[in-house]
Amino acid sequence: MVAATARIEDLRIGPLSKTYRLSASSVLALKDVSLDIAGGSFVSIIGSSGCGKSTLLRIIAGLEPSDGGPVRLGGRTIERPGLDRGFVFQEHRLLPWLTVAANIAFGLKGLPKDEIRDRIEAHLKLVGLEGFANAYPAQLSGGMAQRVAIARALVNKPEVLLLDEPFGALDALTRIQMQQEILRIWDVEQTTMILVTHDIDEAIFLGDEVIVMSARPGTIKKRLSVNLPRPRDRTSADFLAFRREIYREFFTEAEAPFAYVI
Ligand SMILES: Nc1ncnc2c1ncn2[C@@H]1O[C@H](COP(=O)(O)OP(=O)(O)OP(=O)(O)O)[C@@H](O)[C@H]1O
DSSP: OOOOOSOOOOEEEEEEEEEEEOSSOEEEEEEEEEEEEOTTOEEEEEEOTTSSHHHHHHHHHTSSOOSSOOEEETTEEOOSOOTTEEEEOSSOOOOTTSOHHHHHHTTOTTSOHHHHHHHHHHHHHHTTOTTOTTOOGGGSOHHHHHHHHHHHHHTTOOSEEEEESTTTTSOHHHHHHHHHHHHHHHHHHOOEEEEEESOHHHHHHHOSEEEEEETTTBEEEEEEEOOOOSSOOTTSHHHHHHHHHHHHHHOOTTTOHHHHOO
16 A cells, blocks of 8 residues: 555645736736645546636646645645645556556656555556556556556655646546546545536536636635535435536526426
8 A cells, every 4th residue: 555645735826817918919818726635635627618727727836827826735835846746637648669667767867766666567567457567558548548647646655636627538438447446546545635626416426516607707606515425426416416406506497497397
């Protein structure tokens, strides 16, 4: 088993805004976004296309600067990428010429050989891919490749795992399986998880909280605590009540009548 982080620190985001400057214009992608996330919690972020979800995740990752507002992880201010944060993208982004083991180890430079071997082994086990160390990405299914991407993001034992639509390219059944897997991994690793998704059921199934964003400019519209026991039953009346509440943030009953017939 991979050792859990001793103490997971809270994230304090903003208030921050983000403007993308183009040659002849600018886009206000985020406006006055403030978000505190408890260490070790699972937070889902949902919102329409272009509301700034990926921008927010990239700022937390240190891949993108904000217009000046702070992001703090515990006592540290985040200004650039760091090993305390892992990132999983929608596409797996594995290097096709490297084996699964080498892909997982890619960011592990400077550690003793034994430590590298142990971490690869532990993380292959963590994502259920023992026996695939020497396989190449082209030999894996979409779900398996995304498991490798998750292992690669976790191998440096980050405090925060940032997941940007990680299951968006998977078929519906694999997606459900991966949702269960990510909960198991969360339980073992005790990492703070921040998931961007377009899928309302996925947001409710996974999140301790669901953050609903709205667009133009991107702001936080609503924050919902999902106080349902785990494992969650997607067909339960309580689950469906959460789904209805989130649908209401996007559509009126007249616009999406079927969403309300539950
Ligand atoms: N590199 C960039 N340069 C200029 N504008 C950008 C850039 N990245 C994002 N934007 C703009 O910022 C806004 C927010 O984009 P972002 O990708 O964060 O939204 P999103 O909610 O993740 O969208 P989607 O759900 O479609 O992935 C959009 O209007 C987008 O066009």
